[in-house]
Amino acid sequence: MLGGTEFVGRAVTEDALARGWDVTVFHRGTHTPPPGTTVLHGDRTAPDGLAALAHGEWDLVVDTWSGAPSAVRDTARLLAGRAGHYTYISSCSVYPYPHAPGYTEDDPVVDGSPDDGGDVDYPRAKRGGELAAVAAFGDRALLGRAGLILGPYENIGRLPWWLNRIARGGPVLAPGPRHLGLQYIDARDLARWVLDAAGRGLGGPYNLISPPGHTTMGELLEACVRVTGSDAELRWTDPETILAAGIRPWTDLPVWITPGEDHDTMHRTDTFKTHAAGLRCRPVTETVADTWEWLRNIGGTAPRRPDRPAPGLDPETEAKVLGGGADG
Known part of the structure; x- marks a missing residue:
């Protein structure tokens, strides 16, 4: 190795x-x-x-x-x-x-x-x-x-950021649409x-990678709420409102990409050949739960590669958007 x-x-x-x-x-x-x-x-x-x-x-x-x-x-x-x-x-x-x-x-x-x-x-x-x-x-x-x-030991910080943000509770800016399909492994x-x-x-x-639509943005974030046991309230917000606030998909809101060409490039890959060769993908609930358990075992702060920027939205911007009453 x-x-x-x-x-x-x-x-x-x-x-x-x-x-x-x-x-x-x-x-x-x-x-x-x-x-x-x-x-x-x-x-x-x-x-x-x-x-x-x-x-x-x-x-x-x-x-x-x-x-x-x-x-x-x-x-x-x-x-x-x-x-x-x-x-x-x-x-x-x-x-x-x-x-x-x-x-x-x-x-x-x-x-x-x-x-x-x-x-x-x-x-x-x-x-x-x-x-x-x-x-x-x-x-x-x-x-x-x-x-x-995604998964335990992630050193980019995407799923760990969502888990820690949702664990803090309160209103959470959830990028819509909630049925937006996700593809990951x-x-x-x-x-x-x-x-x-x-x-x-x-x-x-x-x-x-998993088949297209293996899970959705809604299923991912709702799993984060369940495993953390927090009182987080997911405020589903339309992409137009998020972009108008200067929030960057993928970087400020990890995993999420606006519907359209960028999303199709990242989340609609053909995987027939790999699955025919035996790939099996566990449910998102298991990935989220195991990543949360790992995070708790290491004190909540995930390691991060020095060559990658820290993902995540700053609290001030999130509060500003949520305060505006945007809801999707």
Whole structure:
């Protein structure tokens, strides 16, 4: 496991350990990996940073890297003759934005290069990582194009923000319409599918996300109210009112995107191929409940990646909009 100490990587590591597999975690040493792993330290961005991987053989490799593709290139090349299979956790962001709803793995993707180093934008970085994995492993490379990822250990802060906001109670600005369909994947469902698929030797790209409409904005936020046990009152507000207040979808109100082209791009991905290959997605109530339990166990403050902005709406703006009587 390249990484394996945070969010998706941790979910993969824990799933592999639960299967009784021998797991080696290669990471920088800034976080503690799950107990029971063999630990190797290294920094993929540093000279000689892969030295700890110079020896050894592995059946499967899982890589969650989202930085410069050259790091994937160097790692995959180093392991190609000593590993049986390579899974790269990519992203649906490799498809050009915006795109029509229902896009499949055969649709066009953005340009990318495995030789890109330094700062490249996220879609190009993920596409470059894909190309690097395929160049080294060929049809032994599995490309898991994930969408929105939620669940315990989330270090972006989207679902944790909603849970903490709703736990505080009172009137809550709930972005409508409440029936707006959402498409995401619980990190644990991603992990289970990846390890199953890698074990079967699957290769090539797979859109790794729930079916469109797996849940709705209403179901998500109502689940947050139930699991936190708060007295929160969801004030469903129409998108026009929210946008007129200068509130940014996705960033200020995590997960939510206004209906239309942006929403269709994020929440209407074709997933037939992945589900035919065995993906099963747990209900949103379970994802929300388990994330809340994890949050409480760590004191309520979720870890956050330093390269991502903190999501969430400031209380003053929320109060101003709610005070205006907008209701959807």
